[in-house]
Amino acid sequence: MAPITVTIKLFAHFRTGRFKEADHQFPPGVACRDVILGLGFRLGEMGIVMVNGHHATLDHSLNERDTLALFPLVGGG
Amino acid sequence: MDKILRVNMTDLTTKVEETPAEWAGLGGRALTSTIVAKEVPPACHALGPNNKLVFAPGLLSGTAASNSGRLSAGAKSPLTGGIKESNVGGTAAQMFARLGIKALIVEGMPQGEGWYALKVGKDGVTIEEERGLLGLGNFAVIEALQSLLGKKTGVIAIGPAGEMRLTAANISVKDPSGKIRSHGRGGLGAVMGSKRIKFIAIDDEGTPGIQLADPEGFKAASRIFTKALMDHPVSGQGLPTYGTNVLVNILHEAGGLPTRNFTHGQFDGHEQICGETMHDTIVARGGKPRHGCHAGCVIQCSQVYHDQEGQYLTSGFEYETIWGLGANCLITELDDIARADNLMDDLGLDSIETAVAFGVAMEAGLLPWGDGKEVVRILREEIGKGTALGRVIGSGAGAVGRTYGVTRVPVVKNQAIPAYDPRSVKGIGITYCTSPMGADHTAGYTIATNILNVGGQVDPLKKEGQVELSRNLQIATAAIDSTGMCIFIAFPALDIPECLPALIGMINARFGANLTGDDVTGLGKSVLKLERAFNLAAGLTSADDRLPEFFHSDPITPHQAVWDFTNEEIDAFWDF
Numbered sequence A: 001m002a003p004i005t006v007t008i009k010l011f012a013h014f015r016t017g018r019f020k021e022a023d024h025q026f027p028p029g030v031a032c033r034d035v036i037l038g039l040g041f042r043l044g045e046m047g048i049v050m051v052n053g054h055h056a057t058l059d060h061s062l063n064e065r066d067t068l069a070l071f072p073l074v075g076g077g
Numbered sequence B: 001m002d003k004i005l006r007v008n009m010t011d012l013t014t015k016v017e018e019t020p021a022e023w024a025g026l027g028g029r030a031l032t033s034t035i036v037a038k039e040v041p042p043a044c045h046a047l048g049p050n051n052k053l054v055f056a057p058g059l060l061s062g063t064a065a066s067n068s069g070r071l072s073a074g075a076k077s078p079l080t081g082g083i084k085e086s087n088v089g090g091t092a093a094q095m096f097a098r099l100g101i102k103a104l105i106v107e108g109m110p111q112g113e114g115w116y117a118l119k120v121g122k123d124g125v126t127i128e129e130e131r132g133l134l135g136l137g138n139f140a141v142i143e144a145l146q147s148l149l150g151k152k153t154g155v156i157a158i159g160p161a162g163e164m165r166l167t168a169a170n171i172s173v174k175d176p177s178g179k180i181r182s183h184g185r186g187g188l189g190a191v192m193g194s195k196r197i198k199f200i201a202i203d204d205e206g207t208p209g210i211q212l213a214d215p216e217g218f219k220a221a222s223r224i225f226t227k228a229l230m231d232h233p234v235s236g237q238g239l240p241t242y243g244t245n246v247l248v249n250i251l252h253e254a255g256g257l258p259t260r261n262f263t264h265g266q267f268d269g270h271e272q273i274c275g276e277t278m279h280d281t282i283v284a285r286g287g288k289p290r291h292g293c294h295a296g297c298v299i300q301c302s303q304v305y306h307d308q309e310g311q312y313l314t315s316g317f318e319y320e321t322i323w324g325l326g327a328n329c330l331i332t333e334l335d336d337i338a339r340a341d342n343l344m345d346d347l348g349l350d351s352i353e354t355a356v357a358f359g360v361a362m363e364a365g366l367l368p369w370g371d372g373k374e375v376v377r378i379l380r381e382e383i384g385k386g387t388a389l390g391r392v393i394g395s396g397a398g399a400v401g402r403t404y405g406v407t408r409v410p411v412v413k414n415q416a417i418p419a420y421d422p423r424s425v426k427g428i429g430i431t432y433c434t435s436p437m438g439a440d441h442t443a444g445y446t447i448a449t450n451i452l453n454v455g456g457q458v459d460p461l462k463k464e465g466q467v468e469l470s471r472n473l474q475i476a477t478a479a480i481d482s483t484g485m486c487i488f489i490a491f492p493a494l495d496i497p498e499c500l501p502a503l504i505g506m507i508n509a510r511f512g513a514n515l516t517g518d519d520v521t522g523l524g525k526s527v528l529k530l531e532r533a534f535n536l537a538a539g540l541t542s543a544d545d546r547l548p549e550f551f552h553s554d555p556i557t558p559h560q561a562v563w564d565f566t567n568e569e570i571d572a573f574w575d576f
């Protein structure tokens, strides 16, 4: 099957030495977990994982043109 | 035994009183709200002689406990018509506590046109006539008092906005670097102005300091508490590095960043004003990315922001202010927002109320969207000089809406809704509706659990679990606001099991008490109920526990979310 394109957005110190936003290609149905590990993150570093503006689990599988946003544990108020 | 200082501005007399037994175990918000509820007639005019302005340090203020230096101010609010408590960092809480001052109560109102200053020290409080500093901004007042009374003097002051009794006026408190933190919300600066007090100077020379009932127990609990604050990723790393402004990008992604006076949930210019950009700008210009608002803060979410020439522009540059003038008013130039922030500090204006008022003013066509230079001009030339337009904007979002016939006016109990859209982050909508303070995100910060995955996860877009979440957080917050702790200790408290017991352990060791977790929850509940009872007696009803109509009728992008709670669902908040 043809690969899918997913837009990945990184925030806070996740950007350091990586990128802000980039399109990556994956096999169809790839899980968030595999994308995260593939980028060299540890799962324990993840604060918030959002797909198209909705909170998602690590098992969530991605579709063509999804946007995956990854935040470390940060907060404010 | 700590004492109560009472100042009567009608006959210009002062008294030192014993602390009544029923107030002995109270501090911060629990004490200011208890005193306001007991002594202020709920139906009084908030700017008249029967309102009282109460200051109280938290239970742990003045001790070595991390992040315990918050001062509560309370009164009937001229903005909401209900009870108000607003707390702040700075140096005043710790000075009050070391002076053995449980609370300072200011009552009455002078007859004539004269202005006054209060001087607080180890012998109590005195009233002096004040002429020289009238009309000056907060920075000039602090500078003058430091050269007159010494660098270490504590200062609580109002700017021109408070002198004009504008309902967006705040009360400023000097921080350790001679800058300003604010009792921001609810127009407490107008109450201080109505008492004709320009400033309160504090001298804590010659005080014995705080006697702990159990110094060893205190030290042990304090160590565990501080460790929890440092270990949690939000309080230990996130807040110190990026400040609160890291939220711009998070709320943008989640579709909860109110944009163009609450018409969209995302802002195209988010990258220009976000915490990441701000952090890099601060570092490049030689500012300070981390900075504490009081001695003893180990989190240090604050920062010092410089201009292009490397000169000080502002500090304590918070997400809510940056959102308010940024996404909400479509201003993308961070330097303009910083300049406006500094002016609001100087004039003594709540930066949330004022920023939301500007959004409504832009909707009314009074100035173009995104025009940061015009915002700065209006602050300086219109509000600063007390023109009619300036006074309308300085009276808050509700006042601007009523004056110019705008229907999209984001307020609850006439207080501006801050930086989280209640349609797409529903838990915070319950807090806005039900908090006795009016729309206030800090009263029950559901963003933690709705968005940040702290204290579990409750889906922000669904109704399930939101009322309970907001209730639990509002109860906990009312208790934390009474300890003198900064609310950001809630992040570790929600996730690290040793944190809350250590906090209670410190209170017990300070006073020789035997409080349990249930007692602390009980305190939070009773504070909320007391505040609600005051509001009902003041004439507010459950019809005031509602969001404006447009949140029901206008869906917000990108999730097309609307506010869909029924009145019964909202009112169930009070079932406890």
Ligand code: SF4
Pocket (backbone or CB within 6 Å): B067, B089, B291, B292, B293, B294, B297, B298, B299, B300, B301, B302, B486, B487, B488
């Ligand atoms: S974390 Fe921020 S608000 Fe809290 S005490 Fe420290 S500087 Fe002040």
